[in-house]
Amino acid sequence: MRLRSLSKNLLVRVLVAIVLGVVVGLFLPEWFARVFMTFNGIFSQFLGFLIPLIIVGLVTPAIADLGRGAGKWLAVTAAIAYGSTIFAGLLAFLVAKSTYPWLLGGERTVNGLENPEDHALSGYFEITMPPVFDVMTALVLAFCLGVGITLIKGNVLHDGLSELRTIVMRVVEKVIIPLLPVYIFGMFLSLTMNGQIVLVITTFLRVVILAFIMTIVILVIQYCIAGLVAHRNPFVMLKNMAPAYATALGTASSAATIPVTLACTKKNGVDDRVAGFTIPLCATIHLSGSTMKIVLFSLAIMTISGMPISTGQYIGFIFLLGVTMVAAPGVPGGAIMAAVGILQSTLGFDETAVGLMIATYVAIDSFGTACNVTGDGAIASVMDRLLRGKDGTLRNAPVETAA
Template sequence: MKLGLIPKLLLGLVLGIVVGIYAPLWLTSITETGRVFLGNLIKFFIPFIIFSFIAASIAQLKDSAGKLLSFTVSLSYVDTIIGCTMAAVTSYILIPGFVNGKSFSETTAATIGEPIVEIAFPPLMDIMSALVLAIVIGLAASWGKSKLIATAVEELKDIIDIVIRKFMIPVIPIFIFCIFVGISAKGELSGAIVVFGKMLLLIIIMQLIWLIIEYTVAGFISKSNPFTAVKCMLPAYITAMGTMSSAATMPISLRQAKTIPVMDKKIADFVMPLCANIHSAGAALTLTISAITVSVLTKGELPPVSLIIVFIIVLGIVLTGAAGVPGGSVLATLGILQSILGFDEVGLGLMLALFMVQDTFGTATNITGDGALALIVNRFFGKKVNNQEVLKGDLHVTGENN
């Protein structure tokens, strides 16, 4: 029987802890070699992930659907940014108390051994260059009549998607194993587990609070009962919890959105598949809280507020393009964690582990929140958009909201 990603991740984590406790110096040197190699390999692909996802996402946003499309995309981005801001403020208040002086010490050869060999293969471009170039290329493909560019970026995204599914996701448990061998060998595990346990509980609570806020605001704007809307979308939340896949949940979420009494079915047909690919509030909350926690643990202090503001603004853009690929959200975010917050391989590995462990709750929050956005869009565009106009947008979108 094949193990899923989460069991493999947990297995890698547990084995890493056990090996780290009992491993001799030569064995930790081998795991350090693996950590450095896989860390360099992941960082090599990050600019390609950001460029291909963002460029292809913008290229697909053609103007034929007009104000409806622009409004939905803008609403998704604003929703994500506000959610991240709430998560950041809460984290700045609570996380220092969770950490309570605990931090990871610098790696030393005497503690866990040095890598046997280090192979350097630097990325072809830095993160911000990839982001800016993606926006420029994506806009050129969207505004002009260059079908060649649009096709090229879409095919590049398909290639990177295959790389993620067939290579990067499978090696993540190995990377996590190597990370936790080092953490365990340095005797820093017990404090980290307590901190991460509290942080994961905070993430789940914040996701539920954000869903309540989303539906309360949506109910007020749409002049409808938010409790009725939540009740309608509850089967989608439960399904997403079980599948951890918005693609598998899409038939349920679309069907349930249409059962909301005030919902125009044509609006639901347009908004729900689109938001499955561009709206990741649950993932954004997780990444913001996790980034602040890991930053305190690895650097010994809260990141400057100015850096977190930049991180949140860029995170919203990155998640808009990366939401449609399984694991794409966290993998694309590794780039800005490295370039903006200065995370090293240990920090990036911890982010991968924390994100994957809570993925079932994040996916459920993402897909359920789409219903709240559909309610708001319906308030302004319901009964006003004919089927032809929506279909002309050529938004054939389904995907994993991870």
């Protein structure tokens, strides 16, 4: 990879920001550090203002598009993708609940995130940007509008919301994503100067290792189920999907990996028409790996900060997260940006917790993407089997979607 391309890579810029934040925080004077705290305060306010608009701008047309698609097979594919995403989230929740007491044992007693307002540096001034409406209002509005569009004739509202989605995506791509490294630098600078950085690094290294293991476990489960349905060897199917996994590791983009995922899926015996329909669709709506990572890291933050973890509340969060993932923008770190709203509204995450979520998520973004796209092949195999009659011939095949 050329140096210029490397410098534009979000992962590289985030990692550089983390390292610089830790190193510079050891000697930077407090008066200068407060400049970055001022920026972080303004950026956080703008992000909070933008989150409800992101939800309406992305979720509404996503629901409307699903309703206007290829009929019942699109609904079946979406239901399987959503179920797979929810399963990954619930599995991650169970694993975290059973392992964190000893994996992160005693961490919450360390001076750190339990009262971040007592330790954090403050900015020189604040700019308040109240959102137009809160996150739950945005979700309800998105559902109502999205479902309503599928029930009426005409394209005016649908086209208008599609343009709103384009605007929101441009803001995310041109403003939020480029400024994220500066925001993360300021956050790790603050953590270092407040003596919290050792807690953060030691804790999240363990969670990263657990996330890698969980990625393999989820893929094995998905392909065992797919192999059972399709009457194929699941491990041979997984082996055939290896090029798609490797490509996703390099691109951190489900969309960019679609051609490779298609080729690998067809190698598993999936009909061209079924693969051409399910793979582009699942690249947008199936984010099991991303959901797993968000669950693991959010529970880690709640554990080390001493936040109460209610099983009922968190399961509700997972189901909301699954819906939000359907509309996650197709940019690096897009899934976590779409999830920020419900992290704040449902789990009560503050600015420090959100910043840690963004940093840790982006740092291993490609592994979640690789899990997502490889799992798409399992869903395609299931759909291929469901679309075949008793004689094995394909019936009522859906029309291929645009990649």
